[in-house]
Amino acid sequence: MSLHPTSSEPHRCQLTCDLQWSLLYSFLSPRVRQWVRSSHVSSWPGQENDLVDDVVQEAITRTNDYTRRAERSEVPAVTSPQGLSLVIATKESKIK
Numbered sequence: 001m002s003l004h005p006t007s008s009e010p011h012r013c014q015l016t017c018d019l020q021w022s023l024l025y026s027f028l029s030p031r032v033r034q035w036v037r038s039s040h041v042s043s044w045p046g047q048e049n050d051l052v053d054d055v056v057q058e059a060i061t062r063t064n065d066y067t068r069r070a071e072r073s074e075v076p077a078v079t080s081p082q083g084l085s086l087v088i089a090t091k092e093s094k095i096k
Contacts, residue, residue, distance in 0.1 A: 027082050028056045028089055035093050059089035
């Protein structure tokens with residue numbers, strides 16, 4: 001086992017991280033879309049897709065930030081990124 005990362009290890013980590021966030025986006029998008037559709041907020045017609053994108057992006061960004069803080073032991077560890085992002089998206093969709 002090498003103590004020094006090979007040139008491909010950072011690339012492999014980036015691919016894994018990108019895949020994780022892509023899967024999280026795929027997980028959140030339909031749920032947030034359903035919340036937006038079922039809310040019947042009169043000011044949202046025609047803006048649903050933008051709102052869904054905003055909520056999902058904010059949830060993923062905040063999940064990523066929290067996960068990085070957990071890696072530095074600043075906050076408790078994240079046991080379920082999907083669960084955390086779902087909670088964040090729920091709260092974020094109520095703010096919008």
